[in-house]
Amino acid sequence: MAQKLTTQSAAERIIVPLDVPTMEDAIALVDTIPNVTFWKVGLELFVSAGPAILEQLKQRQKRIFLDLKFHDIPNTMAGACRAAAGYGVDLITVHAPAGKVALQAAQAAAMEGAAATGCASPNLIAVTLLTSINPRALAFELKVSLELQDYALQMALLAQDSGLRGIVCSPQEAEALRRVCGDEFLLVCPGVRPAGSAKGDQQRAMTPSQAIAAGASYLVIGRPITQAENPATAFQQICDEITING
Numbered sequence: 629m630a631q632k633l634t635t636q637s638a639a640e641r642i643i644v645p646l647d648v649p650t651m652e653d654a655i656a657l658v659d660t661i662p663n664v665t666f667w668k669v670g671l672e673l674f675v676s677a678g679p680a681i682l683e684q685l686k687q688r689q690k691r692i693f694l695d696l697k698f699h700d701i702p703n704t705m706a707g708a709c710r711a712a713a714g715y716g717v718d719l720i721t722v723h724a725p726a727g728k729v730a731l732q733a734a735q736a737a738a739m740e741g742a743a744a745t746g747c748a749s750p751n752l753i754a755v756t757l758l759t760s761i762n763p764r765a766l767a768f769e770l771k772v773s774l775e776l777q778d779y780a781l782q783m784a785l786l787a788q789d790s791g792l793r794g795i796v797c798s799p800q801e802a803e804a805l806r807r808v809c810g811d812e813f814l815l816v817c818p819g820v821r822p823a824g825s826a827k828g829d830q831q832r833a834m835t836p837s838q839a840i841a842a843g844a845s846y847l848v849i850g851r852p853i854t855q856a857e858n859p860a861t862a863f864q865q866i867c868d869e870i871t872i873n874g
């Protein structure tokens with residue numbers, strides 16, 4: 629039976645993305661929600677602010693998910709992961725469809741990059757299928773003939789066979805993937821929406837407590853928190869929802 633979470637342990641399972649255009653906006657947001665312990669730096673902020681934002685987060689003793697979703701040939705993936713691991717971040721993303729040789733090279737290079745800089749090894753995790761893709765887009769735009777759940781499973785197994793520590797997946801696939809990939813494999817789930825909040829571009833969403841019950845290791849929850857009138861209250865309400873309904 630799943631263990632009941634306390635409010636604090638619920639808070640530690642939520643990663644909040646800093647999807648903002650500047651370093652100043654990012655720092656303001658971090659300081660607005662002091663109870664958030666795990667922040668995600670994605671493409672928008674890293675392209676605009678560079679690695680200096682990672683230093684700011686470390687100074688505040690925050691955990692960091694560097695979500696740059698590398699997808700390239702093996703040599704380039706390896707170089708990017710080696711460099712990213714040198715920042716001393718906790719999680720790094722790549723795309724699973726880059727293929728086994730690229731994923732293995734990325735995993736080995738991340739370990740080398742961490743060792744060379746004396747940083748703790750990051751967990752490299754692979755995006756199975758973006759949570760903005762629905763079954764129709766998978767079939768008719770991406771021309772993938774597998775059912776969405778089967779495709780996500782194949783990508784998860786590819787990541788696991790390549791030696792990665794986990795995946796990014798929708799909470800809708802989490803239960804099946806947890807069953808197949810086992811308890812130690814990290815399932816990091818975006819596409820999480822409290823009941824009644826706008827889905828935006830997320831196509832395969834679940835509520836926070838449903839996602840935890842489905843087996844998610846971490847939830848990535850952005851706009852329902854960061855665009856709320858009071859982000860700290862919105863974060864607290866999500867922690868409470870997980871604690872009460874989980």
Ligand SMILES: O=c1ccn([C@@H]2O[C@H](COP(=O)(O)O)[C@@H](O)[C@H]2O)c(=O)[nH]1
Nearest residue numbers: 645670757758759818819848849850851
């Ligand atoms: O499949 C994926 C992979 C990454 N993301 C990222 O998660 C957050 C979600 O933000 P919301 O505001 O809660 O929608 C965002 O930074 C994405 O880049 C994802 O949504 N889906």
